[in-house]
Structures are given as C-alpha cells and as structure tokens.
Amino acid sequence: MVLREKMNAKMGDAELVAGIQRLKQEKDIVVLAHFYVQDEIQDVADYIGDSYQLAKLAKTTPQQTICFCGVNFMGESAKILSPGKRVIMPDIKAGCPMADMITTDEIERVKAQYDDLAVVAYVNTTAETKAHSDVCVTSSNCLEIVRSLPQKNIYFIPDINLGSYIKSQVPEKNVILHDGFCCVHHKIRVPAVQEMIEANPDYKVLVHPEAQAEVVALGDVVGSTKVLLDEVKKNDAPGYIVCTEVGILHQMQKAAPGKEFLVPTRTQTCRSMKRNTLQKLYDAMDTMTPEVKMDEELMQQALRPLEKMMELSLNLVR
C-alpha cells in the first residue's frame, strides 16, 4: 500500500468531508451527486439531482473538473456534453444493470424491420446505445417527446416499464418495447403498496415510472425523481408512500421534516449507486482518477440524440 492510501485509510468521515471540501477549492472540482447515492455524499456534493439535471449542470458549471457520484453511464453523459472538461468518478465500475440489458445488435435488427421508425433511448443507457439511437428522453420529458416525433413506430429502449407507461399514454404511436428493466423499481410489488395504502389512506403514493404498470396505476403522482421530490415540497399530505430508490428519502425528509415516509419493499436500494463512498470520493479527487475516457467518434455519435432531446425539449417549453 502506498503512503497516501495508508494515510487515507485512517481518515474518519469528518476528515474525509473536510478533505473533500479542501480539494474542491485546491483542484477546481465540482461534485455532482445523484439522488440515489448515500446520504453523506449528497451532503458534501455541490449539486444533487437526477441524471439529466446533473448532465446539464456538468455543462454549465465553471469548474474544469467534474466528480460525478452515480453510475458510469452518467459520467459518460457528462463527458459527452462537456468534452473539454475532465470527468472523474469515485467508482467507475459502478454500472447500471438496466443500461447493460440492450445490445446494439438488437437495435439494428429492429431498425431493419421498419421504414418509419424512431429509436428512442432512455437517458439511462450507455454511450454505445445512444450512438445507435435517434433521440434520448428522460422520465420527465418522454411523453411529450414521443408525441412530437413524426415517426409512427417508436422503438423504446431499454426499460419495459417506462416504455409500457409511454405506450399507455401515447396510443397514437406504435410503441415497440424492449424487455429491459431496473431491478430496483421492477421489484416493487402491488400487494405491499396496497397494504400501505389501506393502513394510511391519507398518504400520497409517489411512483417512479420505472416501476411495473400495476404499481404505477396506484400512484397519486407518477414521475421522475425530481417530480416526486417537488411533490413532497408542497408538503400537503401527512405522509408519503415512496415507490422509488430509497436514496431520495434523504432529500424528501429535508424537504418535509416531521412527515412520515414509507417504503413498500426492502429491496428498493440500488447496489451500484451505493458503491460510491466518501472514501472513494476523496481518493478520486485526491488522485484525479479514475477518469472517464471516451473515443472521440463515439462521443460525437452519442451526442446527437442528447442534443435532439434538448432541441425538442426547448420547443416543448416555447
């Protein structure tokens, strides 16, 4: 073990936090953290958000180094949108199992079957997948973007649950589904949610559309992590039944202290997100590694659907 590792290994959380704050200044680093990472990382981050919010922030923050606490497709998106900046991650091997469920061969096979087809990729995809897609979407803008596309046939990848939600809301399109899923949201079961609703009829049910359709149907509010957090900020219910990854509870509890937050399933934890630790964050900032490195051509190709999403989102706002 090198001397620095030996010294760092002995640091407690308070020292790590102080060290992270110092390194931000010394090395001109901004720390971005996804809502699903551990509480102590959210507390030390400069910005907390969903993957799309953070990718946009990566582009606009003045710091020349971004330390992205999330899973690796998020680091890739930050790099694609800000190619001139250095992007480092506490754990570059933290991958998203759902993003890995689709292959480019599958995409090309479906493309070959239709003349009038748009490949719509959830932002939770690898750069390779994005490079084979026409437009990206988030759980916040997917309905509007799919509605606005000229193509009749939509191949939505990779999340079958979000895809089914789109299919139900946009019946005028022929939405072809892939069978990927987020193992965290997919495991939330209807009986567990119903039991909580029966015991707490005044509580609001907040559901992320990556959950299965039967769970989505029970939601008072269905939307991205940001939408669900914004709902809690209204503070107009005695409690909430939260059907998404438990990391978001940290910000929800801050937004509505004293309210009760219930989680229907014990497995609502993303192990990949939890690979990010304070120690790894400190080490990444200290050594400026591991760094997200990508092939120039791949970055260019993956940028297209991200830019298309931004262009269409702007048109929707107008």
Ligand code: SF4
């Ligand atoms: S919560 Fe689901 S979609 Fe998000 S990184 Fe984990 S496995 Fe992937």
